[in-house]
Amino acid sequence: MRLRSLAWVAAAAMALPALGCGKGRTTDEILIGEYGSLTGGIATFGISTKNGSTMAFDEINSAGGILGKKFKLLVEDDQSKPEEAGTVVTKLINQNHVLAVIGQVASSHSLAAAPICQANNIPMVSPSSTNPRVTQVGDYIFRVCFIDPFQGAVMAKFATNTLKAKRVAILVDVRSDYSVGLQTFFREQFKQLGGQIVSEQSYSQGDSDFRAQLTQIKAINPDAIYVPGYYTEVGTIARQARELGIPSTVPLLGGDGWDSPKLWEIGGAALNGCYLSNHYSVDDPSPLVQKFVADYKARFKEVPDALAALGYDAAKILADAMSRAGSTDGAKVRDALAATKDFAGVTGKITINKDRNAIKPAVVLKVENGKFVYVETVTP
Amino acid sequence: MNTFLQQIVNGLSLGSIYALIALGYTMVYGVLRLINFAHGDVYMVGAYVGYYLSRKMAGREPSFVSAFIVMLGAMAACALLGLVIERLAYRPVRRASRLTLLITAIGVSLFLENGGQLVFGPDPKFFPSLAPHFDFLVADVRLTSEQTTVIGVSFLLMILLRLFIMKTRTGKAMRAVSFNLDAAKLMGISTDWIIAVTFALGSALAAAAGVLIGMQIPKIDPLMGIIYGLKAFVAAVLGGIGNVPGAVLGGLLIGISEVMVVGYLSSTYRDAIAFGILILVLLLRPQGILGRVQKEKV
Numbered sequence: 090m091r092l093r094s095l096a097w098v099a100a101a102a103m104a105l106p107a108l109g110c111g112k113g114r115t116t117d118e119i120l121i122g123e124y125g126s127l128t129g130g131i132a133t134f135g136i137s138t139k140n141g142s143t144m145a146f147d148e149i150n151s152a153g154g155i156l157g158k159k160f161k162l163l164v165e166d167d168q169s170k171p172e173e174a175g176t177v178v179t180k181l182i183n184q185n186h187v188l189a190v191i192g193q194v195a196s197s198h199s200l201a202a203a204p205i206c207q208a209n210n211i212p213m214v215s216p217s218s219t220n221p222r223v224t225q226v227g228d229y230i231f232r233v234c235f236i237d238p239f240q241g242a243v244m245a246k247f248a249t250n251t252l253k254a255k256r257v258a259i260l261v262d263v264r265s266d267y268s269v270g271l272q273t274f275f276r277e278q279f280k281q282l283g284g285q286i287v288s289e290q291s292y293s294q295g296d297s298d299f300r301a302q303l304t305q306i307k308a309i310n311p312d313a314i315y316v317p318g319y320y321t322e323v324g325t326i327a328r329q330a331r332e333l334g335i336p337s338t339v340p341l342l343g344g345d346g347w348d349s350p351k352l353w354e355i356g357g358a359a360l361n362g363c364y365l366s367n368h369y370s371v372d373d374p375s376p377l378v379q380k381f382v383a384d385y386k387a388r389f390k391e392v393p394d395a396l397a398a399l400g401y402d403a404a405k406i407l408a409d410a411m412s413r414a415g416s417t418d419g420a421k422v423r424d425a426l427a428a429t430k431d432f433a434g435v436t437g438k439i440t441i442n443k444d445r446n447a448i449k450p451a452v453v454l455k456v457e458n459g460k461f462v463y464v465e466t467v468t469p
Numbered sequence: 470m471n472t473f474l475q476q477i478v479n480g481l482s483l484g485s486i487y488a489l490i491a492l493g494y495t496m497v498y499g500v501l502r503l504i505n506f507a508h509g510d511v512y513m514v515g516a517y518v519g520y521y522l523s524r525k526m527a528g529r530e531p532s533f534v535s536a537f538i539v540m541l542g543a544m545a546a547c548a549l550l551g552l553v554i555e556r557l558a559y560r561p562v563r564r565a566s567r568l569t570l571l572i573t574a575i576g577v578s579l580f581l582e583n584g585g586q587l588v589f590g591p592d593p594k595f596f597p598s599l600a601p602h603f604d605f606l607v608a609d610v611r612l613t614s615e616q617t618t619v620i621g622v623s624f625l626l627m628i629l630l631r632l633f634i635m636k637t638r639t640g641k642a643m644r645a646v647s648f649n650l651d652a653a654k655l656m657g658i659s660t661d662w663i664i665a666v667t668f669a670l671g672s673a674l675a676a677a678a679g680v681l682i683g684m685q686i687p688k689i690d691p692l693m694g695i696i697y698g699l700k701a702f703v704a705a706v707l708g709g710i711g712n713v714p715g716a717v718l719g720g721l722l723i724g725i726s727e728v729m730v731v732g733y734l735s736s737t738y739r740d741a742i743a744f745g746i747l748i749l750v751l752l753l754r755p756q757g758i759l760g761r762v763q764k765e766k767v
Contacts, residue, residue, distance in 0.1 A: 263737060291736045297686040297693075300479040301731035308472040321593060325688055332604065333475070334611045355595050355687065 118161045119154075119417055121146070121407070122181030124174055124192040124202060127166040133349070134194040134396050138216055139164050140389050141400025142191055145408070155412040162404075163187060171197045178202040182209050188417045189214070191403050194396055196220035196267070203230045210419040212410075212426055216403035217368070217396055219345070220266060224445040229419070231426050231445045233403045233434065234368055235469075237267060240344050241274030243366045243451045243467045244315065248342060249282040251453075251465065252364075254312035257342075258288040260302055260326065262318040265294055271317035271344050287311050292322065299326050300333060307335050314339060319346040324355025331359040340364055348395050353459040360456045368395040369436040370452045370463040381435045395436070402434035437466075474610045476732045477725065482616040482685065484724020485623035489678035490701035491708070491716035492630065493671030499647040499711040500667045502567065506574040507554060508675060509698015510581035511547055515676025516596075516689045517589050519543040523599050523683075536599040540622075540680045544673040551672025552665055560661070578698075585691030593690040596683035619681045626677055627717055630670070634713060639666060647711065696740075700727075703747045709760020718758060722746075 123142055125135030146160040154160065163185055165177035174193060181187045182205065190206050190213040193199045199218040206213035207227035215223055215232040219240065224230045248254040257279060262268035276286055288309045290302035303326070306314060314330070316323055327341055341363040348367055353360065371382050371392055381401060385393040393401075406429060411417055414425035429441040437449040450468040454461040490512050497505045522539045558577050562569050604613040634640040645653040646663045654660050682697075683689055704723045708715025723743055730742045750757060 293736060293739075296736070297688050298483060300483075301476060301728040302736065304472055304475045304479060305732050307475075321688065324595075325686060328687070332602075332613045332615070334604070351595075 117158055119156075119158050119411070120185060120187045121160055121162050121404075122178070122185060122187035122190045123162055123164045124167050124177045124181065124190070124198075125164065125194065126169040126198070127164070128168050132169065133394075134217075135166070135169075137394050137396040138192075138194055138400035138403075140385070141216075141393065141397035141402075142404040144385060144388060145401045145404035149405075149408050155408055156415065156417070160408065167193070167198060171195070171201045174198040174201040175205060178205050182206070182211055187211070188419070189407055189411075189422060191216065191400070191407065193218060196223055199223045200226070203227070206230065210423075212407070212419060212422045214403045214407050214426070216399035220270070221446075228427075228445070229423050231441060233406055233439055233447045234399055234436070235449055235451055236446050237270035238274040239469060240366050240451060241271040241276075241317070242278040243453070244271075244317075244342050244344065244364075245275045245278035245282060245284070246467055247364065247366070247453050247465070248279065248313055248315075249284055252313060252340070254284065256285050256287045256309075256311045257313050257315055258290070258306045258309060258311040259286060259315045260290045260292065260299070260306065260318075261316075262294050262322065263291040265318070267344075267346060268317045268319075272315070275315055275317065292318075292326075294319070294322065296322065297325060299329050303330050303333050303335065306330075307333055311339065313342055315342045317344050317346065320349040320352040321355065323347055324352050324357075324360070327356040327359040327363065337362055345395060348461075353456070358458075361458065363456045364464065365454055365456070365461070366451045366467070367454050367461070368451065369398045370454055370461065372463040373452070377433060378435050398435045402436050402439065405434060406432055406439065471609045472732075474608070476728050478610055478612060478616060479732075480725030480728035481721065482619045482724075483728060484721035485620050486678050486682050486685075486697070486720075487701045487704045487724050488717045488720025489623050489626065489674050489681070490697060491704040491720045492627070492713065493675050494702050494705040495708070495710055495713060495716040496643075496667050496671045498705070499713075500643065500650070500664055501559070501563070501570075503559065503570050503574065504702070505671075506571070506698070507558075507577035507581055508671065509694035509701065510578050510585070511550060511554075511672045511694070512675035512679045512697060512701075513585060513689070513691060513694035514550055514581065515543045515547045515672075515679030516683050516693065517585070517594075517679075517691075518546045518676065519680035519683050520594055520596055520689060523597050526599075533600050536618075536684070539599060540677055543676040543680050547676030547679075548669040548673040551668040554672075555665055555668040560664075582692055582694070589691055591691065593688050596687040596689060598687075599680075599684050615685045619685055622677065622681060626674060630674070631713065633670075639663070643667060700740075700743050703743055706747060706757055707750050709757025712757065712759045712761075715757055715759035 125138050126132055127135045143162060146162050150159045165181060167173040167177050190211055194217045196218040199215045200223055203213055203226035207229050212229050217234045218232060219234055219237050221236050224232055248257060259272055261272040288306050290305060292299055316326055323343055343365045345367045347365040382393060410422055410425035414421040427441055432439045440448045442448050448469055450466045452466050453464045455464050493508045497503055519539050522542045526535045554577055558573050562573050602614055604611055634643060642658045642663050645658055646660055650660055700723055704719035705716045708719030726742055727739055730738050
């Protein structure tokens, strides 16, 4: 009994100084927390984002930092599990006392962590969650990417104006909010522009045989097929469409869910001549983009995908807001973030609107022999 | 009309995969009265063995010879796997109650699924193309070489199996064991050997199905056996479990009805229909389409 109470005293004695130094440590550093999927099913998303944000903070620090302080980034892995996102963000805020949070790519993860940031008055900037609900959590939650309704509309505009398509078929993943969202907004905009949706077929994430749907679509002979899914299914769909004799003059159209090196591995030549909407293009001749691509390649030995670019922009915008606010206080940074206007990011000129979403252009890319080639920029 | 015929072809190529897997279920049920739930996972292992073998062949041009070698390799590996599963998992509990055997089967299935995720990795893998691709039009219906190969090879294997069961001594012994295991033993048939052969054959057919699906739909993952296994099981029950031609018929029926549902109704009902058919069959004709009524002797 005495031994146990002694142990308690010892533990308390050790814990006290630890508690004490928690707040005091941050005098010459600005602590930023980032949560992302560094392992598990969507690990490439988290790693790309982390690479991008790390690079951005390093650049700011080597230029002298802001407010006389340097940034320190703490990255926590949520193992590709939404419930884990809540746990690690709680730790970042309560234990590490971060002043702002960056994350996540997947909207379901962002939705798990956003209420925690909101409750603690800690600004959260999501680099690439496109589901509209994420920023509706509260006034401390921002994003630097466009949202699903815009992306669907972009492709509808492109199909009408550039491809001159009149009759389009849709093949949608009914199990994904992302895919259904894009379908809804594409259909709306395309009809408004005078086009006609001639067939709507569906599949479920994880399916691997799409011949039945594609046979029906082929019989209708559309000008193009909108497939707003994720790359695994899209690659298979492209391959099976061409096998069934849907000619390569009928392009498949899609969104940023296509953006993966795996897409070409699965679909191969069947994807040539297909189009997708995305956040940025590595071919963009603007010096800002070219410098980012060159620096990223030199540091990480690979071509940065859109997620890396958005991670970079999220970090830069956060730093910009803090320097404009002249403080790292949560409420002041929040107000500065909300006032962001025409910020020149790698992924375009970013303005934050009253719903805390980024208003910015999207690019349309064409698949050509395993590369995404820049076609045009569509502004909101 | 063309669309309809095209859908029939799509259904036949999907259905022959179900049929090949269903054969393994039905054969094992025939000799052991066991629903071998690990069978769908043997099919998954077959697809992976095919994947690694075809990667080994990657330097060579796609040809039917290399496709043939890959398929034989996968079938041999899975036949061996079937033997090992039977020897290590099922034989020790063969005399125990039917429930023990069933639970063992579920255990083996979980072992293969999770072992597969550990060994092959949880991410999907993508089959390289094995055989040269070309397609031809028959009365405006497009047949791809993959679909033709799948349908052709499946039917060839099913005919070979039929010949094996009906014409050879071992086949005759299998039928005897299926009819009455104890009586067959009294007649001097080595039942252990016959059961082992049945497992090897069934697993080899599942491996063939795995490679064929890889040719047609290049995406494979360690959990792919679950839903295919379940549907093939439905096919076996539909045709009359224990009945070899019944399994083929059931597989084709499920494949065609699934494609028709997706094509003319909605993909959301795809699985509902397969299992709806199972419920209907169990209600109206519990012994299956070609199954015979078995009287329980007390």
